[in-house]
Amino acid sequence: MADTPFAPVILGNEPGSFPHSVLAERHPAIISQVRDAFPYGPGQHRALDELLKSCTEGTVEPLPADAPDRDRWQEWDLADHTGRSWYDVPWLWSESWFYRRLLQAVGYFGPGAWQGVDPFRPFKRAELDAPETGEELAALDGLRDLPEEDRARALLHGSLWGNRADLGFRLSAAGAEAREPAPALVADDSETLWSLLPPGGAGTLVLVADNAGRELVPDLLLIAHLLTEGRAARVVLHVKPYPYYVSDATTADVVDALRRLRTAPGAAGEYGRALWSALGDGRLDVRAHPFSCAPLPYERMPGDLRADFAAATLTLLKGDLNYRRLVGDRLWPPTTPFARVTEHFPGPVGALRTLKSDVITGLSARTEDALVAAEGQRWRTDGTHALIQVSPAGRGASAATSRR
Numbered sequence: 007m008a009d010t011p012f013a014p015v016i017l018g019n020e021p022g023s024f025p026h027s028v029l030a031e032r033h034p035a036i037i038s039q040v041r042d043a044f045p046y047g048p049g050q051h052r053a054l055d056e057l058l059k060s061c062t063e064g065t066v067e068p069l070p071a072d073a074p075d076r077d078r079w080q081e082w083d084l085a086d087h088t089g090r091s092w093y094d095v096p097w098l099w100s101e102s103w104f105y106r107r108l109l110q111a112v113g114y115f116g117p118g119a120w121q122g123v124d125p126f127r128p129f130k131r132a133e134l135d136a137p138e139t140g141e142e143l144a145a146l147d148g149l150r151d152l153p154e155e156d157r158a159r160a161l162l163h164g165s166l167w168g169n170r171a172d173l174g175f176r177l178s179a180a181g182a183e184a185r186e187p188a189p190a191l192v193a194d195d196s197e198t199l200w201s202l203l204p205p206g207g208a209g210t211l212v213l214v215a216d217n218a219g220r221e222l223v224p225d226l227l228l229i230a231h232l233l234t235e236g237r238a239a240r241v242v243l244h245v246k247p248y249p250y251y252v253s254d255a256t257t258a259d260v261v262d263a264l265r266r267l268r269t270a271p272g273a274a275g276e277y278g279r280a281l282w283s284a285l286g287d288g289r290l291d292v293r294a295h296p297f298s299c300a301p302l303p304y305e306r307m308p309g310d311l312r313a314d315f316a317a318a319t320l321t322l323l324k325g326d327l328n329y330r331r332l333v334g335d336r337l338w339p340p341t342t343p344f345a346r347v348t349e350h351f352p353g354p355v356g357a358l359r360t361l362k363s364d365v366i367t368g369l370s371a372r373t374e375d376a377l378v379a380a381e382g383q384r385w386r387t388d389g390t391h392a393l394i395q396v397s398p399a400g401r402g403a404s405a406a407t408s409r410r
């Protein structure tokens with residue numbers, strides 16, 4: 007990134023800042039929610055107590071010698087951060103570390119009876135079963151008679167705004183759901199997006215999912231539309247290999263959402279059944295790559311994942327965390343071009359995100375000025391603004407074109 011301005015990596019050590027509040031308040035709140043949701047035994051309670059102490063006033067500790075992912079975390083900078091306060095290492099890193107340690111505390115990685123029991127499952131299930139989800143699905147019937155472009159646009163916006171449904175975010179942004187979203191996007195490259203996914207195109211879309219439940223459902227509906235209308239011949243859906251950031255989608259969550267969709271009445275049920283058969287014949291594929299839970303920016307992705315993204319016509323990343331990982335978790339000047347900070351990406355890439363952390367790029371000076379004049383800096387984190395950003399040419403794009 008030759009002439010990209012210097013931008014500091016975000017740490018969590020500034021009291022009063024959003025990252026600090028996540029470490030000092032959100033993580034302890036998550037521990038107590040998880041503790042209340044399961045009949046854990048004394049060993050798990052002890053481990054949760056230790057985690058609470060470590061994450062609020064302790065330092066990063068090594069993983070046990072028999073941890074199955076020890077080598078991976080060594081590659082992911084664990085040795086560099088061991089012994090340092092959680093607040094003094096990159097915020098992106100300490101957040102991922104928190105979820106890794108929480109799963110360890112409740113026995114998720116086993117061995118033992120609690121192996122594989124998702125500590126966030128009750129919260130995710132409650133969302134999927136909520137009456138609002140049924141209402142959103144029923145509303146799909148109203149789209150039936152619209153021209154294809156209008157349905158595509160409505161489903162794209164459904165997927166975008168679905169990103170407000172983030173359970174971790176709601177823990178610390180009280181009233182976030184109740185606040186009205188701002189309808190105008192702070193950046194909107196949707197024309198470029200649609201030019202990469204034209205009707206009758208034979209391309210592959212990679213969609214990197216974010217939250218389960220009320221975000222994953224509209225993501226799946228968008229995918230169903232793209233496949234059934236021939237805007238994508240194939241879709242690869244990337245999810246998390248283990249529970250993460252409370253509501254992030256895993257394969258089990260995809261299955262839950264598909265079962266919910268398949269049995270819904272009307273258009274939603276049709277979409278659900280179309281997705282079910284697309285999985286059966288390989289037009290839709292689900293992947294859960296270990297790097298999806300890595301505490302690192304995508305710039306450091308491993309070769310096999312890079313190859314997956316390079317082979318896609320377009321990779322769309324959902325949500326705030328994926329955005330931070332895509333552009334780098336740094337305090338960029340907001341007018342830094344999105345295309346420049348995503349140059350490292352191996353192919354065309356886009357972001358669908360509601361703004362829930364300080365990181366932002368690709369704004370016009372006019373948009374930034376208007377946001378600051380109206381709201382100070384609150385627009386960055388309160389989840390009421392959204393963007394669609396697309397860069398049609400990552401570094402590997404020319405090489406990948408021949409494969410598309």
Ligand SMILES: O=P(O)(O)OC[C@@]1(O)O[C@H](CO)[C@@H](O)[C@@H]1O
Pocket residue numbers: 028101169172174175216217251324325326327328330362363
């Ligand atoms: O990725 P998502 O679900 O859109 O948002 C994740 C999030 O809630 O978690 C981080 C703070 O913990 C922020 O980046 C963001 O607010």
